[in-house]
Amino acid sequence: MELEMEWMDKINEEVKNNGHDEKEQWRKHSIYKIPSQITDLNEKAYKPRAISFGPYHNGEEKLKAMEEHKHRVLVHFLKRCKKPIELLFQCLDQVAQELRDSYKPLDLIWTNDTPKFIQMMILDGCFILEFLRVDNSEIPFDDYGENDLVFGKHGNLHVLPFVERDMLILENQIPMIVLHILSEFAGEGDHHELNMKIIKLLNPIFIEDTPSNEKIIELGKCMHILDLYRKTLIQEPSHTTPIPKLTRAQQREEDISKKLGWNTFPRVQESGIHFHKSKTSSLRDFWFSEGVLWLPRLIIDDNTEYMFLNLMAFERLHNGAGNEITSFILFMDAIVDSVADVSILYGKGILVNTFGTDETVAELFNSMSKEIPKAYDKKIYNVTADIYYFCGTKPWKRWRASLIETYFRNPWTMVSLVVGIIFFVLTIVQTIYTILSFYHDC
Structure with a gap:
């Protein structure tokens, strides 16, 4: 009975304080x-x-x-x-x-x-x-x-x-x-x-x-x-970033807003957009303008995974910390999915890989985003909307990018394609001559 009274007194005291101590x-x-x-x-x-x-x-x-x-x-x-x-x-x-x-x-x-x-x-x-x-x-x-x-x-x-x-x-x-x-x-x-x-x-x-x-x-x-x-x-870069030509009205179109989601986000090799390295390594130094996505340089080494995971854990547990790190990692995971994606960013100087193979780096981005709540901030949202609008209104660029990635990244593949085209043309020519010869004999 004494324990029950002690417990009820404690509850009454907390009710009386109205949660002020807890908030503090x-x-x-x-x-x-x-x-x-x-x-x-x-x-x-x-x-x-x-x-x-x-x-x-x-x-x-x-x-x-x-x-x-x-x-x-x-x-x-x-x-x-x-x-x-x-x-x-x-x-x-x-x-x-x-x-x-x-x-x-x-x-x-x-x-x-x-x-x-x-x-x-x-x-x-x-x-x-x-x-x-x-x-x-x-x-x-x-x-x-x-x-x-x-x-x-x-x-x-x-x-x-x-x-x-x-x-x-x-x-x-x-x-x-x-x-x-x-x-x-x-x-x-x-x-x-x-x-x-x-x-x-x-x-x-x-x-x-x-x-x-x-x-x-x-x-x-x-x-x-x-x-x-x-x-x-996450320090904002001191230099001025270009203002995209897309209007805010275009960015906020209902169809684009409905599409926003990492699952359907265009990957590096299939997006049809170009990539350039930003002036600084700040994770806020990124933007999209006229078909070009500027990204900060990231050094990928043995410490990258633990460092980002602890930063994301802090953002998740500390109310008011923000979600800049988490949203950036989710953004990178959205555009990096394969060895080819890593290879392209490596070639542009955006990724500096001292960690392992390109496949390991791709797996790293994918693993860091597992079971992470989908956190968006305003800057990520705007860039994402711009990319969706660009890819949605210029699909031919994505087709061209896919063609280049499939047939022109490897010189032997390109030679095979050219030889195949030549044989195809010769086959058509031969067929035409055969048909013309048949009608001429008739």
Whole structure:
């Protein structure tokens, strides 16, 4: 009876609060435990392989080897700062609840034991900062030595690439505020400089594409490293894109709107449209104009799959994140279906394949879109509508493209076609002469 009364009191209290606490909590979450309906398709893509950051994979047996290096890095960090650990602990203790609220869900062990939670944040955050500092240092190996197992030559080849990969796992994030506090504690620059270090490590192409640092500041407040990385990928290009000649009225025609759907979307080799590489690698730097589809350059390597899957998982789980990454992957899956499609985009410099065969790349795009909700954004919708209208009003271009793909991509196939045509013409000529000869004899 006592338990029943306790339960009813709890329900009454929640009704009285009218859900205000719940709404506030949802706004605070930014790091998520990915549900099984997502991870079941590819479990390895969502799990760290070398090091744990944050509570979700802390203490796992396969990751324990890096724990001693975290402690060693903390000692290096404090020696350089010349400040006591107690002061650092105090700084993070003031925001402990904010840090805990970032995780959804969070085990009771971290909720009830604040010192243990802060200790983890300090160790993980210091390791990330030291990694960024060594990567950006002009002095080789800095104070770690050439033979250091993590930051030396050996570690730079066999350890740090996996650490870099694990920094983009959604379940392996720590709140960005931890890195801000630690960076200020060490006197190593402001938030912008920290962002620049992260971008230089994880997405250096973004800096090459963005000559002005002012554009990088526009990335705004970021919740964690994965969020910052995502924003660099979807930054709107600074150059002006051409305005399609198709009117908006044409794009919104009812028959085109009814057709919108990836299942009937024209593939690369059969679309009849031309492909060109965009000026930047931003996933927002694409457009369609006068029969030409401009697409950003994509480097396909061993990290591509896990990176995109974690970004899409973040968009799916975080309310308000947007769906730019998800919609772009669905768009690419719609136009890439075969080895021939990959080969065409590779030839145009749109796909840079360091991953494997063209068939593997085609399978990669197809697999990443499995069981993903159909997410559209305005820009994708407009480009899709333009392509449908172009292909619908100029079917001869699709026929020509199909003819070229079938008969003229391979020189031997082209020779066979020409020989076949010659024989066909000669057969017709012979038939005509036979008929004329017959009537002449009559």
